[in-house]
Amino acid sequence: MxxxxxxxxxxxxxxxxxxxxxxxxxxxxxxxxxxxxxxxxxxxxxxxxxxxxxxxxxxxxxxxxxxxxxxxxxxxxxxxxxxxxxxxxxxxxxxxxLAARGAEIKAAARAPSDGRTMRAIRKISAIFIPLIPALIACGLIAGINGILTNSGGGPG
Known part of the structure; x- marks a missing residue:
């Protein structure tokens, strides 16, 4: 090393x-x-x-x-x-x-996020973000059902 x-x-x-x-x-x-x-x-x-x-x-x-x-x-x-x-x-x-250099850096950092690809990614993420709590709840319910089923105390 x-x-x-x-x-x-x-x-x-x-x-x-x-x-x-x-x-x-x-x-x-x-x-x-x-x-x-x-x-x-x-x-x-x-x-x-x-x-x-x-x-x-x-x-x-x-x-x-x-x-x-x-x-x-x-x-x-x-x-x-x-x-x-x-x-x-x-x-x-x-x-x-230094101020001009800072403005250049900010513009360069923003430039990639203004493209079509980033807009498409934002739209797709806007669709799925509200679904996250429902997906988590489904996972918890499935986990609880699995625990109850394996322990013999649930449906199945």
């Missing part, structure tokens, strides 16, 4: 350094890195890195699958490396540039 700090440094080098990282988050198994420029990411180097199970790149969003436990330590190491870099988080940007 690779050292978490060493792996964090290798990931930092592969994504183009701290100046190319806009944000770092992690979940149970994945390290989510939002990069400033996806052209600066050495994706093949990242995939070949020992300890990286898989990578998923979608534009400026990069997900690096590391596995449970390791991802927490690598995320902490990567955040520490970014914090030690001079003004990596701000990138030397003015407040106006």
């Amino acid at each position: 690779p050292d978490a700090q060493q792996l964090a440094q290798q990931i930092l080098d592969s994504v183009g350094g701290s100046a190319n990282i806009a944000d770092v988050e992690n979940c149970m198994t994945r390290l989510r890195v939002e990069v400033v420029s996806d052209s600066s990411v050495a994706l093949e180097d990242l995939k070949a890195t020992d300890g990286v199970m898989a990578t998923i790149a979608a534009g400026s969003n990069l997900q690096i699958v590391l596995g449970p436990g390791l991802v927490d330590r690598v995320a902490d190491g990567l955040k520490a490396l970014r914090a030690s870099a001079p003004s990596a988080a701000a990138g030397g940007s003015s407040p106006e540039e």
Whole structure:
């Protein structure tokens, strides 16, 4: 198993350094890195890195699958490396540039949800969401019936 700090440094080098990282988050198994420029990411180097199970790149969003436990330590190491870099988080940007970048990120986040596919998914989910309580009730009734039937106290 690779050292978490060493792996964090290798990931930092592969994504183009701290100046190319806009944000770092992690979940149970994945390290989510939002990069400033996806052209600066050495994706093949990242995939070949020992300890990286898989990578998923979608534009400026990069997900690096590391596995449970390791991802927490690598995320902490990567955040520490970014914090030690001079003004990596701000990138030397003015407040106006940061506001414009924020508006771009919001627009990009909204864009996929405005398509026909998302509208169709919303319509389908709007049909099934009211049925959930009825399905739960049917399951409970079937479970109670099964318990009573198997214990000899119910119909059947």
